[in-house]
Structure formats: C-alpha cells, structure tokens
Amino acid sequence: MNITVALPDDAMLARLRPTVDTDVDLVVWRAGDEPIGRVIDLLVIPYVVTYDALTQLAGEVRYVQSQSLGYDGAANFVPHGVAFCNAVGVHEAPTAELALTLVLASQRGWPEVARNQAAENWERPAYPGLIGRRVLLVGVGGIGREVEKRMAGFGATLTRVARTARNDIHSVDELPALLPEADIVIIAVPLSDETRGLVNAAFLDQLPGGALLVNVSRGSIVDTDALVERVRSGALRSALDVFDPEPLPAGHPLWSLPGSLVSPHLGGNVLSMLDRIDPLVVEQIGLLRQGLPPKHIVIDKGPAQ
C-alpha cells in the first residue's frame, strides 16, 4: 500500500530515505504547515514540542507519532479522526541511565565536587554513596524496570511502589510507611491527574533527614516550592531532570542551592536516541503499508465527527 509519511526535518528524511521503500512518499512537514493536498498517513512530530498545533490536523493526518514517551496534555489537542502514538522503547533506558547518573552523582558529592572543580579546590567531602542505601522506586513501568536493572549491581536495597500492590510491589497507599525508611526516592511514574502533586509537602516531610529526591518523570509531580524549602533548610537533597516550569528560569533557587543537582531534561537526550527512534518509525511505516494500525496508540477519540 502506498502511504505518505511526514517527517519533522531534513535530518530525519536523510536518515530514513535509504532504509524505506521508494514507493513510500516521505515529505518534510509539520503541523501548521500548508496542507500538501493528500492525506498524511503518519506524521512524526519533533522531539520536544507543544501539542497545540495538533488541533488543526483533522482530515489531514491519520496517525501522529510522537518522539516522546510521556504525552501528558496531548489528549487536549488531538482531534477526533487522528490517533496518537507515543515512542515506547526509545527513552526508557537512557532515562533510567540518567536516573542512576543523578543518584550516583548526588550520593558521591556532586554538586559540591563540581563546585570544587570550578574553584580548583582539592577538598575531599565524604558523602553517603549508594552501597547499603535504601532506594524507593516509585513507578514500575518502562523506565522503572530499566532503573531496576541498572540498580541491581550497586548493593542498595530497592523497594518498588506502583499504583496497585502486586507480588513484591507496594501500592502508593503504603507510601506513609515506606518513605521514613528511604534514603533515596526515584520518581518514575507518568504524569496524570493521579500523580500531579504526588510529591507534596506531606510526602517530603515523611522522608528522613538528608534523603535524596530524584525525578526523571515530569516536573509537576513535585510541589516545587515545598521541595525548595526543604532543600534550602538542608532537610533534603534533590537531583532533578524535570521541572515545573521548564525551562527552569534563571534565578530559580534550584540552580544554586547547595543540595540541588540540576539536569536540564536530558532523560532521553543521548546521541543514541536516533538508533531507537528511526527503527520505530520504520516499523510503523511497515505496519501502515500492510494496512495495519501502528503500535503504541495511546490517544484515539474515534472517527471525525
């Protein structure tokens, strides 16, 4: 079946053109551009993007392929008649890798060690490290599973929390009992109405003094003001990849508080991302050419009305 696929930029076109059959119509086009006069079977949207332009796609596009795993907010903009796919399998591993990077760096003295390097100052602060520490992993989806794999060799104790309890996974309802026993909390749940503000003042106040909060999910899962207050007082440390708002504005206290490590939403942002997003798009094209729906449809409001 001949299909039309719109890609966000010439770079992706150049990468995919040699690997896709010549009868697949590949164009560079973005939501909001002039219509091209035929239906776009698959629209790949840019990696970091707002979703508001998607409202215009009814009748023009059949499927939208996002390059992100999270799709909070997208349902407000995806019109009837257009289905939306997220990028399962692309970012879970590098995001988990970043979570471990943040855990290890914080537990071994960064950002203090980085400040000492900048000042050319040989000081040897002793930090807790990860060996023997009690890690609470909130979220056991794709990212959580990848965190678990990477955490396995470090001699830490891992406790897992999900929406509902199962096997040796605890439910979020048990958090009040679990938080006082956690040296490190890693947030790896998707943003939803349930998880927005999950890490609020009450959550934070149940952690023992000096505990570390790591967030690689979405900024608004954390009450930023409540966290800032506790990092400022030294009660907690934080190592965050995601913020509310993003970009984190200059002058925000999280940039400069001694116990705050800031990573600017680098979760999936590794050079090897292309090794995973390109094959996903090629796979989706293959399904569409066979007349099948693409994988990972997460928003579908039904036919245009």
Place this chain on the structure above:
Amino acid sequence: MNITVALPDDAMLARLRPTVDTDVDLVVWRAGDEPIGRVIDLLVIPYVVTYDALTQLAGEVRYVQSQSLGYDGAANFVPHGVAFCNAVGVHEAPTAELALTLVLASQRGWPEVARNQAAENWERPAYPGLIGRRVLLVGVGGIGREVEKRMAGFGATLTRVARTARNDIHSVDELPALLPEADIVIIAVPLSDETRGLVNAAFLDQLPGGALLVNVSRGSIVDTDALVERVRSGALRSALDVFDPEPLPAGHPLWSLPGSLVSPHLGGNVLSMLDRIDPLVVEQIGLLRQGLPPKHIVIDKGPAQ
C-alpha cells in the same frame, strides 16, 4: 591473649571500644609518637598517609594495618620485624561505585552540565550515554570485579584486560588491538613498576576520537602531560579520581579543560567506609588474640636483623 592495639584517633577508639573485649589494650598512638613502653601488636595507621614514619617502628610494632587498598611505596619504609596489612574489602566496592559515577557523569555531559548549572543556563547538550558503548576494563582484581557487577545492567559491552590472558580475559599485550575499539577505558590496576606509565602517549593515541579515560587507581599509571595534551585538543575526554601529583595543584589544566572531570581521590571516601574498616580491625584483633597472624599481610621482610 592480651594484646595492645594502637588506633590513629579518638574517633576510632570511641567506635571500637564498645565492641572489643575489655582486656584488649586500645590506645591512640601514631608512628612518630613517643614509645608507650610496651610492644604494639597492631598499629592502625590513618586513612590517607605517607609511609615514611613507618621506618621508626622496628621493635615497637608487630603489625601495621593500613586503611587503604593500594600500598605502592610502603615497602620502602616498612622495616624488618614489622609486617604490613592492607585494607582488603573496604574500598573496592565504593571505588567501583565512583568509577561508574565518573563514567555516567562524563557520558551524560558533565562537566558541561555542571558548568551550565553554575551559570543558570538551560542548555541540553546531547552526549553519547553508556548504552551500547564499548567499555575496556583494565584490571580484574577486587575493584575490577566490583566495576563489572555494577556495569552489568547498563547495556554496554565490557571487555576485560589483565596482566595475563585467561578465559575471556585479554592480556595487556593485546591492548594495541583492543584500544581502537574502546569508547571508554577504565583503569583499575594496582600501581607497580609494570603499570607505572602504562597509559602513555602511545596507549592514548590508539583510542578512537572522543573516547573517555577513567582512572580510579593511581595517578602515575597515566602520563599526565600526554593526557592533558589530548584532552586539550578534544581528542579525548577524562574523568579522573587520582592524579600525579596529588593534590592536583591549583592552576593545573585538568581543573579547567572542558573535557576533564575531576574527582579529588574520593574512591573509597564514603561515609560507609567506617562500616567496613571497623569490622576489619576487629577481625584482626580477634586473630591476634588467638595467637594467629592477621589477614592481608602484603609486606613482610622477615625478622628484625
């Protein structure tokens, strides 16, 4: 058997006194202090220390317990009649943990990300990450094994190198064939006449462009000037915990080169070190009280002459 044990400071005395039988004579004493009028069966020396004062111990001390794993240079100062034990089991795991910290931080953009934090600058550099990278681990002793455990979950390819080949471990003679295939090299061999200067200009020039050198062993295994030249040109990146000389002097280019991550000899320097050094000292005391030699004797020149 009643024995006398000298500890380096009041802090260790306070920690050990409650766990050691009251008939063990515990004193705070360091090499160079006035003799105490009886033979010291076990002298625990400070964690970071030079060995020159050990020359004076003949006739005063039977065994020296170091708090370090490496003991390069100590044999020049340990007199006949005194045996020297290193701290096996105390630092391997945290040093390996630091090696992973350095690998991950560098592969995900530190020190650039740290500089951006200091400048309150939201930029999102893409770095190679660790997934799919080829890691060459030089050294398969205690630290190397702990690195291997921790590396297992990260989706990297690990190749191991030791003095002599065995099973799927390569020999150092194979380095010229292995280095061009390595994205990351981790140095975890003890310093010896064989390993001093092992990482010289020829070694470094066999690495592919942009490769990362991590050293958690001893600084003089690396030719620092040769490394600096290649980090300055951008040919290589480095993440070092050990330097030649140490402390790294202010003004040294490794403090400020963009591709250089500096950790001030933090390998074993974690708060949990006490959880491992104290039990080792207690175990050594137990052996001595039974009339047995302590464990981990690495220097013993025979009886006083």
